[in-house]
Structure formats: structure tokens, C-alpha cells
Amino acid sequence: MTMRLKDSLSGVLTAEEQQAFVGSYDVVGDIAIIIIPEILKSHEKLIANAILAGNRRIKVVAKRAGLYGGEFRTIPLSILAGENRKETEVKEFAIRLRLNPESVYFSVRSGNERRRIASLVTPGESVLVLFSGIAPYPLVISQFSSARAIVGIEKNPEAHAYALQNLQLNKNLGNIILYLGDVCDVLPTLSERFDRVVMPLPATAVTFLPDALQALKPGGYLHFYDFQRPNAFIDSVAKITDSCRACNRRVKNFTIIRCGHCGPRTYRICIDARIC
Ligand SMILES: C[S@@+](CC[C@H](N)C(=O)[O-])C[C@H]1O[C@@H](n2cnc3c(N)ncnc32)[C@H](O)[C@@H]1O
Numbered sequence: 538m539t540m541r542l543k544d545s546l547s548g549v550l551t552a553e554e555q556q557a558f559v560g561s562y563d564v565v566g567d568i569a570i571i572i573i574p575e576i577l578k579s580h581e582k583l584i585a586n587a588i589l590a591g592n593r594r595i596k597v598v599a600k601r602a603g604l605y606g607g608e609f610r611t612i613p614l615s616i617l618a619g620e621n622r623k624e625t626e627v628k629e630f631a632i633r634l635r636l637n638p639e640s641v642y643f644s645v646r647s648g649n650e651r652r653r654i655a656s657l658v659t660p661g662e663s664v665l666v667l668f669s670g671i672a673p674y675p676l677v678i679s680q681f682s683s684a685r686a687i688v689g690i691e692k693n694p695e696a697h698a699y700a701l702q703n704l705q706l707n708k709n710l711g712n713i714i715l716y717l718g719d720v721c722d723v724l725p726t727l728s729e730r731f732d733r734v735v736m737p738l739p740a741t742a743v744t745f746l747p748d749a750l751q752a753l754k755p756g757g758y759l760h761f762y763d764f765q766r767p768n769a770f771i772d773s774v775a776k777i778t779d780s781c782r783a784c785n786r787r788v789k790n791f792t793i794i795r796c797g798h799c800g801p802r803t804y805r806i807c808i809d810a811r812i813c
Pocket residue numbers: 608609610641642643644647667668669670671672673674690691692693696718719720721737738739
């Protein structure tokens with residue numbers, strides 16, 4: 538597909554423009570999301586229409602109009618071709634997820650990681666998903682495990698609204714409770730402690746470790762996400778051991794999982810840790 542797209546524009550772009558043209562794009566549901574370098578700005582509609590023409594499943598082509606940012610990790614998008622909408626539906630392992638990729642964070646690339654976490658959940662567990670977004674972790678865990686209860690907490694009101702909608706779309710999954718609010722405000726109101734706590738907020742999750750540990754039962758499992766360089770994975774483990782020390786807890790054992798890339802030589806990793 539990438540080659541065909543590049544080929545279809547080879548007669549139009551100069552050699553320099555051709556060089557700058559990546560030719561690949563993300564697909565979220567039926568929306569293609571492309572990055573247009575400045576040098577290609579005058580050809581952006583042409584590129585967008587070539588994507589539409591080359592893939593019948595794509596109904597909207599949008600470009601990134603900024604960077605991921607803010608507390609909600611969202612990205613501005615600008616529509617270049619196709620239907621005039623930003624809402625779509627993604628299928629992840631038979632789970633239906635509605636979302637607007639501009640107003641909520643969602644990464645299609647983390648699907649296998651969510652499925653991996655679900656496969657670790659044993660029957661009867663209670664699972665807490667902090668930063669639950671549009672609820673992909675709660676729904677995939679509910680679908681692929683026999684968890685007793687799954688609780689999610691999300692601060693972005695739009696993401697929470699989609700999460701509630703997604704619970705309705707996947708009706709047979711009845712063991713999920715979702716809270717809207719800041720993890721720091723909601724967690725102290727929950728009386729239950731959990732068998733497993735998932736923290737999918739790389740880079741800044743460390744700030745929330747004291748609250749997460751407080752919510753985790755002795756002997757429970759923590760899944761702590763971080764961005765890290767290959768030779769510094771152990772620094773991410775140290776963030777957990779330091780937090781444990783501060784509250785008289787201990788890391789019994791841990792595994793480091795690479796679950797994505799983020800920029801050159803930086804990985805998205807998950808530390809699976811058993812905490813006493
Ligand atoms: C990297 S996204 C992950 C979303 C979702 N778990 C997923 O896999 O698609 C992090 C999420 O944390 C939310 N968030 C950031 N700070 C928060 C806080 N203090 N309390 C609750 N949610 C927060 C953001 O709005 C965002 O939806």
C-alpha cells in the first residue's frame with residue numbers, strides 16, 4: 538500500500554518532495570491519519586485523495602495539525618479529504634470502541650499489549666485500570682478473563698463519555714465500573730484494594746505510584762508503563778522500588794516487557810511487578 542501510494546504520486550512530486558514523503562499513515566477505524574511535512578503542504582489534498590482512492594475502507598483522511606500534548610494526551614487533526622467527521626469505530630479483538638481521535642487518546646498499536654495484560658488475569662481477580670481512556674483495557678480484560686471486577690478511572694470527560702458508550706456497545710461485559718475524575722481524587726474514595734493495578738500513562742505514571750501502591754493488595758501485581766532507552770530499563774524498575782520503600786512495600790519479582798517504540802531508541806515498556 539505504501540509503495541503504491543508513493544508510486545501513484547511519483548510523477549507529481551519532485552525528487553526532494555518524494556524524499557520527504559513518508560508514504561505511510563495510521564489508520565484508526567475508517568480514518569487515515571497522516572503527517573504532512575511543510576515541504577509537501579501544497580500537495581496535501583492530492584496525497585489525501587490518493588489515500589482515499591487507494592483504500593475503500595478509508596472514509597476520512599486527516600492530518601496531524603500539531604503534537605500530542607496536554608494532560609489528556611490529545612492531538613489536533615485537520616480533515617483533508619472524505620467525509621466531514623472525526624468520530625469512528627475501531628474493532629479490537631472483537632471489542633467495539635467508538636472514539637474521536639482528536640478529543641481522546643487512543644493507540645491502535647497497543648492492542649496486543651492490552652490482550653497480553655488480559656491473559657495474565659486469573660479467575661476472580663479485581664483489577665484497577667488507572668487512566669482508562671475510552672476503556673479499551675477494561676473491555677479487553679473483561680472479554681478475555683474471568684475477572685470478578687474491573688474498575689477504570691479517567692479524567693478526560695470526553696474519553697469517559699466514550700467509555701460509557703463503549704460499555705453499552707459491548708453489552709455482555711457486565712463486570713466493569715468506570716469513574717470520571719483525577720486518579721488522585723477518585724482513588725481515596727474507593728474502599729476496595731485490588732489484586733492487580735494497571736498504569737498506562739508512560740513517562741508521568743511515576744507521580745501516581747504512591748496512590749497506586751496504596752490501592753494494591755499485598756502480593757498483588759502492578760503493570761507500570763514507562764518510556765525508556767534500551768540501556769536504562771532498570772531505571773524504570775527503580776522508580777517502583779523507590780516508591781515501595783517509601784511506603785514499606787517490596788518488589789518481590791518483576792519482568793520487563795517491551796511493548797512499543799516512541800521515537801528513535803526509546804521504547805514503551807511495561808514493568809510487570811509483584812508487590813508484597
Ligand atoms: C496514554 S492514555 C491511555 C488511555 C487508555 N488506557 C488507552 O490505552 O487507550 C492516558 C490517559 O490518562 C488520562 N489521564 C491523564 N492524567 C490523569 C489523571 N490524573 N487522572 C485520570 N486520568 C488521567 C488521559 O486523559 C488519557 O486518557
